[in-house]
Amino acid sequence: MAITLAVDCMGGDHGPSVTLPAIFEFLRHDRDCAAILVGREGDLRSHVDAVAAEFGSRISLHHASEVVAMDEPVASALRNKKDSSMRVAANLVKDGQADAAVSAGNTGALMAISRFVLKTLPGIDRPAICSILPSQRGATYVLDLGANVDCTPEHLLQFGIMGSSLAAALEHIERPSVGLLNIGEEDIKGNEVVKRAAELLRASDLNFAGNVEGNDIFKGTVDVVVCDGFVGNVTLKASEGLAQMIGGALKAEFSRNVLTKLAALVAMPVLKSFRRRFDPRRYNGASLLGLKGIVVKSHGSADQFAFRCALERAAEAARQRVPEKIAARMAAAGVFTVASASTITIGS
Amino acid sequence: MAITLAVDCMGGDHGPSVTLPAIFEFLRHDRDCAAILVGREGDLRSHVDAVAAEFGSRISLHHASEVVAMDEPVASALRNKKDSSMRVAANLVKDGQADAAVSAGNTGALMAISRFVLKTLPGIDRPAICSILPSQRGATYVLDLGANVDCTPEHLLQFGIMGSSLAAALEHIERPSVGLLNIGEEDIKGNEVVKRAAELLRASDLNFAGNVEGNDIFKGTVDVVVCDGFVGNVTLKASEGLAQMIGGALKAEFSRNVLTKLAALVAMPVLKSFRRRFDPRRYNGASLLGLKGIVVKSHGSADQFAFRCALERAAEAARQRVPEKIAARMAAAGVFTVASASTITIGS
Numbered sequence: 217m218a219i220t221l222a223v224d225c226m227g228g229d230h231g232p233s234v235t236l237p238a239i240f241e242f243l244r245h246d247r248d249c250a251a252i253l254v255g256r257e258g259d260l261r262s263h264v265d266a267v268a269a270e271f272g273s274r275i276s277l278h279h280a281s282e283v284v285a286m287d288e289p290v291a292s293a294l295r296n297k298k299d300s301s302m303r304v305a306a307n308l309v310k311d312g313q314a315d316a317a318v319s320a321g322n323t324g325a326l327m328a329i330s331r332f333v334l335k336t337l338p339g340i341d342r343p344a345i346c347s348i349l350p351s352q353r354g355a356t357y358v359l360d361l362g363a364n365v366d367c368t369p370e371h372l373l374q375f376g377i378m379g380s381s382l383a384a385a386l387e388h389i390e391r392p393s394v395g396l397l398n399i400g401e402e403d404i405k406g407n408e409v410v411k412r413a414a415e416l417l418r419a420s421d422l423n424f425a426g427n428v429e430g431n432d433i434f435k436g437t438v439d440v441v442v443c444d445g446f447v448g449n450v451t452l453k454a455s456e457g458l459a460q461m462i463g464g465a466l467k468a469e470f471s472r473n474v475l476t477k478l479a480a481l482v483a484m485p486v487l488k489s490f491r492r493r494f495d496p497r498r499y500n501g502a503s504l505l506g507l508k509g510i511v512v513k514s515h516g517s518a519d520q521f522a523f524r525c526a527l528e529r530a531a532e533a534a535r536q537r538v539p540e541k542i543a544a545r546m547a548a549a550g551v552f553t554v555a556s557a558s559t560i561t562i563g564s
Numbered sequence: 565m566a567i568t569l570a571v572d573c574m575g576g577d578h579g580p581s582v583t584l585p586a587i588f589e590f591l592r593h594d595r596d597c598a599a600i601l602v603g604r605e606g607d608l609r610s611h612v613d614a615v616a617a618e619f620g621s622r623i624s625l626h627h628a629s630e631v632v633a634m635d636e637p638v639a640s641a642l643r644n645k646k647d648s649s650m651r652v653a654a655n656l657v658k659d660g661q662a663d664a665a666v667s668a669g670n671t672g673a674l675m676a677i678s679r680f681v682l683k684t685l686p687g688i689d690r691p692a693i694c695s696i697l698p699s700q701r702g703a704t705y706v707l708d709l710g711a712n713v714d715c716t717p718e719h720l721l722q723f724g725i726m727g728s729s730l731a732a733a734l735e736h737i738e739r740p741s742v743g744l745l746n747i748g749e750e751d752i753k754g755n756e757v758v759k760r761a762a763e764l765l766r767a768s769d770l771n772f773a774g775n776v777e778g779n780d781i782f783k784g785t786v787d788v789v790v791c792d793g794f795v796g797n798v799t800l801k802a803s804e805g806l807a808q809m810i811g812g813a814l815k816a817e818f819s820r821n822v823l824t825k826l827a828a829l830v831a832m833p834v835l836k837s838f839r840r841r842f843d844p845r846r847y848n849g850a851s852l853l854g855l856k857g858i859v860v861k862s863h864g865s866a867d868q869f870a871f872r873c874a875l876e877r878a879a880e881a882a883r884q885r886v887p888e889k890i891a892a893r894m895a896a897a898g899v900f901t902v903a904s905a906s907t908i909t910i911g912s
Binding site for chain 2: 350351352362365366397399406407408429430431432433434435443445446447449450451452453454455456457458459460461462464465466469470472475476478479480482483485486487489490493494
């Protein structure tokens with residue numbers, strides 16, 4: 217099945233200078249995919265014309281006159297920029313012209329716009345941001361990473377269902393194990409929200425492994441780690457900061473003098489292989505889950521390789537029909553509410 | 565001024581086999597310090613007798629018939645073990661026989677016992693656990709790390725005052741900068757507790773630098789980072805997990821084959837210097853702050869070097885009279901309440 221991505225070419229710190237070459241590379245490798253390039257026609261036309269012969273009908277341009285700034289308040293982006301590139305991309309998913317939208321723009325604005333345009337799936341109160349972190353055993357899916365600062369136990373249960381569906385689809389695991397992030401493994405640990413969430417998760421049909429702690433994310437104890445957006449965001453950013461500090465210190469130690477620089481030359485292949493394994497660019501592309509359609513958020517500072525990884529992640533989520541799978545799981549879990557049961561239209 | 569430490573010799577994963585040699589090393593280096601070794605006389609007597617000639621009156625043994633198990637429920641430790649080594653150590657501080665207590669035992673039990681025995685300082689609602697994390701610019705003091713899962717804005721303000729006092733004393737900084745851990749730098753970010761806490765911190769006489777994010781802990785943006793115990797605990801453990809994963813992977817890459825092992829030999833001095841800089845043992849010794857006395861918690865898995873670092877940290881906190889400084893700051897901040905103002909007795 218051909219997959220079409222609607223790509224916000226204007227978002228991120230670098231805009232078209234990164235998004236366009238990443239899209240072209242992606243189309244060269246994923247030959248059953250097409251891309252609709254969304255953004256200012258004046259900025260994009262000549263670049264699209266230059267590759268028109270190579271990609272034919274697999275590439276097209278959709279004009280959007282506005283761009284949401286990286287530091288723009290969410291309310292302003294939602295109310296005043298109805299023709300922004302990220303909103304037009306979301307609209308293309310809603311109208312069924314694209315299977316997924318990808319943007320490196322302002323996270324808060326992308327979430328608000330996606331939610332407004334696509335709406336949430338039946339039974340989902342709040343969409344969540346889910347990203348992948350490397351672990352000793354492979355990868356851990358963690359959500360929420362900042363969309364929801366205050367969560368009820370029911371929200372955390374819904375995050376478990378959404379994260380489990382995504383991990384199942386992208387990692388091809390039948391029943392991903394789900395852990396609840398807490399400050400101890402024992403049931404008595406944590407605040408009231410977490411204790412009640414553990415009860416809900418245990419009563420659900422998820423493969424719930426109980427409480428996990430911060431270090432379990434990187435140990436790979438479970439496939440999916442559920443937490444509120446405040447804890448998730450702080451943990452993600454602290455991990456990024458620590459990895460940067462360690463990387464910087466390693467570089468500094470090897471650059472200290474002539475002898476250490478020689479040692480670096482000898483150690484280079486090993487260090488490169490080490491760096492490749494934890495290259496954060498490979499994990500780029502967070503999923504906005506719980507919407508009636510697929511939206512993937514790239515890191516704002518993504519380079520060409522990182523942005524292409526986000527495009528690939530979006531294409532795979534579309535192939536695996538992740539929103540349909542979440543909807544089915546919600547219905548099976550009985551979370552499906554009568555009020556919202558009247559219409560399920562996903563991405564069209 | 566001579567400093568006397570009351571050391572729980574029985575706590576931790578290794579008990580006296582680690583605590584005793586660490587204490588002896590500590591006494592050899594810190595010649596103005598004394599230690600009261602607390603624990604089962606049968607386990608300790610021969611070891612103390614063996615060094616009696618070397619240390620003279622600087623070392624003594626105080627029998628405690630019970631030991632709190634590492635996995636023992638807090639309530640059981642508090643109610644049933646009135647002669648536990650950690651409780652006896654706290655009592656020695658309360659009675660003024662020691663200037664600080666150090667234990668590698670069960671964190672929850674140590675906190676509950678310390679709070680019960682020593683009581684909190686006037687104006688302090690809840691004691692907090694404060695630890696030091698390495699940063700690109702030196703060290704960051706982070707609290708709370710798990711004593712309080714639900715915090716009010718007032719608690720977070722108190723943590724700011726306590727952390728600032730500790731950092732000022734141990735790092736010799738006049739007015740340590742204090743950041744509030746949040747999911748964005750803007751004032752509008754975060755939940756209601758954090759927003760209100762920011763107002764309180766801004767109105768206080770602390771050197772408040774505003775909101776900081778997870779990565780700022782390792783960047784060293786501020787000297788002290790304040791957060792609730794849930795977020796702090798998860799962040800600390802996630803960082804430990806990530807550091808372990810990276811360390812393990814680096815080792816694995818260098819052990820892959822003969823060539824990489826040769827590279828490791830060449831790179832060894834550089835890698836050692838790198839490892840030394842981030843050696844978690846150097847940062848061992850978390851302070852239980854807000855009590856009328858000094859209690860330092862060592863990591864349960866601490867080895868001899870790590871435990872000695874915790875002893876040194878406790879001695880320095882005693883030299884700098886940290887609880888008195890916190891009490892003075894609380895009084896100056898006007899947080900000092902009339903109800904609790906009748907008696908201030910610190911450690912005696």
